[in-house]
Amino acid sequence: MSALHIKKGSTSHSAYNLRPNFSDVQERHTITILVENEPGVLARVIGLFSGRGYNIDSLTVAEVDHTGHLSRITIVTTGTPQVIEQIKAQLGRIVSVHEVTDLTVAGPFVERELAIVKVVGEGDKRVEAMRLAEIFRAKVVDTTLNSFIFELTGAPDKIDAFAEMMRPLGLTKIARTGVAALLRGN
Amino acid sequence: MTREMTGAKMVVQALKDQGVDTVFGYPGGAVLPIYDEIFLQNDIRHILVRHEQGAVHAAEGYARSTGKPGVVLVTSGPGATNAVTGLTDALLDSIPLVVLTGQVPTFMIGSDAFQEADTVGITRPCTKHNWLVKDTEKLAGTLHEAFHVATAGRPGPVLIDIPKDVQFATGTYHAPKPAASHYQPPVKGDLDAITELVAALETAKRPVFYTGGGVINSGPGASQLLRELVDATGIPVTSTLMGLGAYPASGKNWLGMLGMHGLYEANMAMHDCDLMINIGARFDDRITGRLDAFSPNSIKAHIDIDPSSINKVIRVDIPIVGDVGHVLEDILKIWKSRGRKVDSESIAKWQSQITEWRDVRCLAYTASEGTIKPQYALERLEALTKGHNRYITTEVGQHQMWAAQFLGFEDPNRWMTSGGLGTMGYGTPASIGVQVAHPDALVINVAGEASWLMNMQEMGTAVQYRLPVKQFILNNERLGMVRQWQELLHGERYSHSWSEALPDFVKLAEAFGAKGICVSDPKDLDDAIMEMINYDGPVIFDCLVEKHENCFPMIPSGKAHNEMLLGEAETQGVIQSGGAVLV
Incomplete structure (x- = not known):
């Protein structure tokens, strides 16, 4: 049997490698x-x-x-x-x-997500929240004396950015629909 | 043709219209209306199994040996959950099955009713597709669609869950309509890719065909085309466990099975080839071994009807999505029209290299005069049954690999084994399914005693229906493959890999009303095998073999194809700790 020159013991990779050698870029x-x-x-x-x-x-x-x-x-x-x-x-x-x-x-494609965002606050924070909402073209869909619910549509990163801005201004809850998308053109 | 009838009657009518002659099943509360209809007719034969798992494996044996879908009828709850292992087995080995389960009445679904289980939920990942039919009007269409889905494209098991009130209610039945389904997987391969493959084939110096169960599933025509292509080109051919018989074992270009316990020459050819043509196989981990060392210098072509098989584990250069039979036909047509060219000189050199590998005689084992070596038992079984109209089923383990190595298969659909899932307990019920489909054939289940005990209740089925299945048990009183791995990988710590309370198989056979034969002396083996073959009825053949025999060749975990172990002498310290984590 030894005349076969079959290598014994470990090779350069002794651990079992079942992972394919495909790109690992995410x-x-x-x-x-x-x-x-x-x-x-x-x-x-x-x-x-x-x-x-x-x-x-x-x-x-x-x-x-x-x-x-x-x-x-x-x-x-x-x-x-x-x-x-x-x-x-x-x-x-x-x-x-x-x-x-x-x-x-x-692609190219259009990607949209809807979010509703509850912001609770008073005084300056409330005014600032309103002002930022206008910049993001968010709509007010519910309001009390110390809260807003904004409705916002856009790509997911726009909603991320809006949520980030609202956090210090009293963001308490956010609900997102997830992405809906279609190819551009016909 | 449309007619009003009850759901239960529709089930039987649809089976008839689909050409079903046999159903494997077990009755229970939720399928009683269907059983009533079965009672009232004679066209469809019902085989009463002893356990629902047995019904599914029997249907698999029926399907694999006939090419037709196997049909199973079981009740709700435990009936359905017992079928799950068989469904998973059929899914992994691409076996067409139509499984009908009863369900509690629609108005009780979700109430934790007696024998209620979420059958479609449980079986969703282990079927190709499944349906819960809540309306009798939709039952006929669903039944016909089920047969279409089970057999179209890559075959697989499907399940229809039928609540009891749907079976009682009346609806409109219609006969099967061709092309009613949107599910129409393409069968023709891309001609540009096929031409590219032919061009590669013309210039290849060290080509090899690597064939799999897809050739068998494509039908006997595909096996014929494979034989024509192999013989015309002179290219060597190897096969997975699932594909044995597509190319005859007696053919001159046959390399034998490849993979973990495959033949040395087959694995070396795979490793050193410059063109690998995968026909209906799927680069399973039992085949490839270490991926980064798998056939490093070859161009790889892959023919598969399932696009998800392509580039799943091995990146291929020439992917061809299509049915094996159709693609082989086109390959032959294009290859012939381009002048039937191959690099004969290089292939002759390649063949002589293969002959050198073959001369290693990798299946050699140390003979013994005192005890029966399992390899010897299979050699004798092969010699004494070769001329017969023979079908082989197996359980799972060492005996299965030895059977694949030592038995020769000349035709497709003659070899039924649990490949992908590795289901111990598959072989006995499968042999029953095969024998039902081929009443006059010699059907042998090559088994280990541990696997065999897992579904031994089906001996009752064999006796009841006078099915002369031969249970050829290689009894080493061990879980042989587990023991082998413990020896090689776990420091010879034989944790729970033997049984201290095995039954007396001869008495067990007699208790079932079958014949029992026990043999322990190699000198008596031939006579005993002849007695088994000649007995007109089911036999349990208890062949007491060498207890510590290992199955070689073996590609140990973590190794490449050219690092096979050929025998005991080479096993010391070979497998590193990294390999031990693998199955």
Whole structure:
């Protein structure tokens, strides 16, 4: 047997390496999925992400075609290029999925999110909150003598920026819808 | 044709219209209306198993040996949860199954009713697709769609959960409509990519075909095309565990199985090739070993019907998404039209290198006069059953790998084994499913005693339906593969890898109403095997073998294809601590 010159013992990498030699650069992608609006379809998509260890940064879903019973799911995810490719291929494999589009690749695309933000404060802080809201084109949708609820639409980073500004001025609660997105042009 | 009928009747009618002749099942409260309809007809044969897991594995055996989808009928709650292992097994090995489960009535769903379980929720990750049908009007369409989804594209198990009130209610039945489904995976491969592959094939100096279960799943035509392509080009071919039989073991270009316990020549060819053509396999971790040392200098082409298989673990140069049969047909057509070119001179050199590797005789083992070596038992089984119309199933472990190494498969659909999931307890029920589909064939389940005990209750099924399945148990009184790993990786600490209370298998056979044969002397082995073959009925064959035999060759965890262990002498201190974390 020794005549075979089979190397014994460890090689240059003694630990088992099951990790593929793919790029480890993390990319953020916005993916839209057109699905049949049937019971459990969201669970299929979410289960795929949790079961295979993919990330969901944001997810929105609603029926967009009432006659065809089709819903559009918009998912923002982060992963290596290889993982992003797998996510799309795995989504495409789900029987209820009609179409998978990676807007980040197919792009340019429009991305919008809605947030409602409760800011509690009095005096100068209240005035400042109002002034900043105007700069961000946020609308006041509810007010009391010591609180506002602002409604704001925009790309996620605009909402992040607004929330950051409002924090010292009394931001107490924020609710965000997650991203909805479509390709530009036709 | 549309007709009014109850949901229960629709189930039976749809099965008939889909050409189903056999259902494996177990009745219970939530499927009684369907069982009533089964009672009232004679077209569909129902095989009563002893455990729902057995029903699913039997259906898998039926499906793998016929190419048709297997059908299972079980009740709600525990009936459905017992089916989960079989569903997962079928999902990982891409076996088409249609599993029907009963469910509590729609108005009781969510109330924690008796024998209620969230079956579609539990089985969502272990089916290709599943449905809960809450309206009898939608039942017929769903049943037909289920058969379509199970068999179209990459095959897999599907499940329909049918509440009891939906079975009782009346609705409109319609026959299957072709192309009614939006689910239509493409089968034709991209011609540019196929041409690129043909060009690579024409100039390759050290090419190898690496084939898998996808060739079997694509149908017997795909195996024929593979044989034609291999024989016309003279390119050597290896196969995964799942693909054995697609290319005949007696073929002159056959390298044997590859992978962790694959043949030396197959793994060396994979490591040193300059063109790897993966046909319907998926670069499973049992195949690749260490990824950063996997076939480092080859151009890799990958033919797979499932786009998610491509670039999942190994980056390939020529991806082709399509059905193996269709793609092979196009490869042959284009290759012939371009003048049937190969670099024959280089391939002849490559073949002679392979012959050198073959001469290592990697399956050699130390013979023994006093005890039966498991390899010897399989060699004798092979020699004495070769001419028969033979189907082999296996359990999981050492015996499974030895069976893959020592038995030769000349045709597809003759080898049923749990590859992806590695389900101990698969083989006995699978052998029953195979025998139901092929009543006159010689069906042998090559087993280890530990795996065999996991679903031994199905001997009752074999006896009831007079299915002459042969349970060929290589009994080492150990969990052989676990023991082997403990020896090599865990300092010979044999933690719980043996049983101190095994049954007397001959008496057990008699208790079931089957025949028991026990053999321990190599001199008696041939006669005993002949007695097993010639007995007209189910047999439990207790073959007492060497207890501490290890399965070689072996690519240890953390090693590359060219670092195989060929025998006991090479095992000392070979596996480093890093490898021990792996399965």
